[in-house]
Amino acid sequence: MRALLPTTATLPLFDVAASRRIEARALVHSPDLMERAGLAVAKLALATRRGDGPVWVACGPGNNGGDGRVAARRLAEAGVPVHIGNEAPTHPSLAIDALLGLGLNRAPTAAMLATFAALQACGAPILAVDLPSGLLADTGQPAGARAVRADHTLTLLTLKPGLFTGEGRTHCGRIWFDDLGIAPDEPATADLLGPSPAPARSPTSHKGSHGQVVVVGGAPGMQGAARLAARAALASGAGRVYAELLGVADDEPADPGRPELMRGRATVLPQAVGVVGCGAGARIADALPHLLKALPRLVIDADALNAIAAEPALHGLLRARPVGSTVLTPHPLEAARLLGRDTAALQADRLGAARELADRLACTVVLKGSGSVIASPRERPALCASGGPALATAGSGDVLAGWLGGLWAQQPDASAHAIACAGVDTHARAGEVPGVLRAGDLVERLAGHA
Numbered sequence: 221m222r223a224l225l226p227t228t229a230t231l232p233l234f235d236v237a238a239s240r241r242i243e244a245r246a247l248v249h250s251p252d253l254m255e256r257a258g259l260a261v262a263k264l265a266l267a268t269r270r271g272d273g274p275v276w277v278a279c280g281p282g283n284n285g286g287d288g289r290v291a292a293r294r295l296a297e298a299g300v301p302v303h304i305g306n307e308a309p310t311h312p313s314l315a316i317d318a319l320l321g322l323g324l325n326r327a328p329t330a331a332m333l334a335t336f337a338a339l340q341a342c343g344a345p346i347l348a349v350d351l352p353s354g355l356l357a358d359t360g361q362p363a364g365a366r367a368v369r370a371d372h373t374l375t376l377l378t379l380k381p382g383l384f385t386g387e388g389r390t391h392c393g394r395i396w397f398d399d400l401g402i403a404p405d406e407p408a409t410a411d412l413l414g415p416s417p418a419p420a421r422s423p424t425s426h427k428g429s430h431g432q433v434v435v436v437g438g439a440p441g442m443q444g445a446a447r448l449a450a451r452a453a454l455a456s457g458a459g460r461v462y463a464e465l466l467g468v469a470d471d472e473p474a475d476p477g478r479p480e481l482m483r484g485r486a487t488v489l490p491q492a493v494g495v496v497g498c499g500a501g502a503r504i505a506d507a508l509p510h511l512l513k514a515l516p517r518l519v520i521d522a523d524a525l526n527a528i529a530a531e532p533a534l535h536g537l538l539r540a541r542p543v544g545s546t547v548l549t550p551h552p553l554e555a556a557r558l559l560g561r562d563t564a565a566l567q568a569d570r571l572g573a574a575r576e577l578a579d580r581l582a583c584t585v586v587l588k589g590s591g592s593v594i595a596s597p598r599e600r601p602a603l604c605a606s607g608g609p610a611l612a613t614a615g616s617g618d619v620l621a622g623w624l625g626g627l628w629a630q631q632p633d634a635s636a637h638a639i640a641c642a643g644v645d646t647h648a649r650a651g652e653v654p655g656v657l658r659a660g661d662l663v664e665r666l667a668g669h670a
């Protein structure tokens with residue numbers, strides 16, 4: 221058993237169907253899985269209970285409840301007072317949520333919701349078995365009005381996508397993992413990203429070795445977004461970074477605070493990686509047909525995504541681009557516009573939505589937000605569990621777009637999917653600070669990583 225985040229390597233994620241197949245095969249040679257699960261829960265309970273009061277174990281009707289009952293027995297054997305039931309004992313030292321796990325298949329009943337509420341009100345830390353009750357393992361969405369908000373979640377046998385995306389992170393608390401001694405014997409449903417190394421820099425390299433980026437955006441009043449993207453591209457180590465600022469006279473500097481940045485035009489930089497759309501306003505729609513046809517590698521963000529959503533003709537140009545040459549970085553609202561649905565429906569299945577969008581537009585899609593999803597046609601999707609609410613501030617998405625463009629400029633042979641996986645995770649890790657991280661400061665933290 222181990223605490224999982226921050227991840228130190230890429231790890232496999234398995235959805236409910238895959239987890240059940242793995243479990244069924246494992247049970248043939250290891251029929252004592254539930255004993256192992258319960259023992260692991262009991263061990264973590266001993267480490268996380270607060271005080272000497274009884275451990276409350278709330279057990280559901282299925283095997284999740286079975287795990288809870290084994291844990292209760294093990295705790296009792298260790299001399300810990302245990303209370304099994306749907307109502308809290310007096311002054312519990314810990315509450316174990318063993319109500320519902322992988323078998324959640326409908327909105328919780330009123331009686332179940334009442335037990336959730338009692339868990340939440342009992343005053344003890346909550347340890348969820350496998351996943352917080354009421355949370356769907358595939359999507360990280362509550363199946364009904366509410367799911368348990370645990371302080372710790374001990375996930376068993378496999379890691380499930382819903383722990384890390386959607387509402388997963390708010391419900392799981394600290395995530396622990398015990399594989400119960402079983403090695404998964406089928407390909408993962410998705411990858412949970414580990415850390416990525418910075419691009420290598422040869423001792424004899426020069427700026428021409430590290431590629432070019434052109435950021436197209438910065439309409440009147442929104443230059444900051446384009447400048448943040450350009451600064452991030454520069455911080456990644458790109459050799460030359462140009463800003464095509466739609467709202468700034470040609471003889472003005474690209475960024476008075478960052479003299480390394482240059483003015484430039486995508487039309488005369490045919491080898492540059494284009495980072496298109498940051499603070500670009502509606503005018504970007506006119507430039508997009510040329511950009512989509514001319515630039516060999518593109519990161520498309522913000523207003524450019526909205527322009528594409530509004531103009532079906534641009535879908536055809538996107539789809540006509542070479543495989544692996546385009547990354548789209550929508551936040552949930554932008555992704556919802558591109559798919560023609562509402563944000564809540566999109567968030568209800570982030571992994572599915574990102575895959576659908578990637579297939580429809582033949583692009584790599586980074587669906588941003590807690591548990592960013594990276595999906596590309598014919599690739600296994602990836603989930604990023606790094607990052608946190610310090611990134612929930614204006615401009616952090618512009619920084620991501622520029623960072624991806626800068627990484628790609630330096631690694632022209634890398635696929636869009638590989639660049640997106642590496643860049644999203646590094647950007648998110650740089651954002652793991654208490655409080656809020658201003659986007660300009662995020663760039664400085666990223667510069668430390670390059």
Ligand SMILES: NC(=O)C1=CN([C@@H]2O[C@H](COP(=O)(O)OP(=O)(O)OC[C@H]3O[C@@H](n4cnc5c(N)ncnc54)[C@H](O)[C@@H]3O)[C@@H](O)[C@H]2O)[C@@H](O)CC1
Nearest residue numbers: 253254257282283284320321322323324325326327328350
């Ligand atoms: N069988 C084993 O050896 C192992 C089992 N494990 C545990 O088993 C769990 C899966 O067990 P199950 O497949 O029995 O599923 P669960 O125990 O998660 O739930 C299934 C039961 O809950 C009911 N239910 C579903 N949604 C409900 C709702 N909204 N309100 C009220 N009741 C609802 C179902 O009708 C069924 O009776 C895993 O999450 C894990 O905790 C793992 O520990 C791995 C090993």
Ligand SMILES: Nc1ncnc2c1ncn2[C@@H]1O[C@H](COP(=O)(O)OP(=O)(O)O)[C@@H](O)[C@H]1O
Nearest residue numbers: 551588589607608609611612614615616617618
């Ligand atoms: N709670 C959070 N947890 C993890 N990452 C977050 C969170 N909130 C925001 N982010 C990240 O911050 C960035 C915000 O991007 P975006 O919404 O486009 O902002 P902006 O348009 O202001 O630049 C994305 O990379 C997103 O994944």
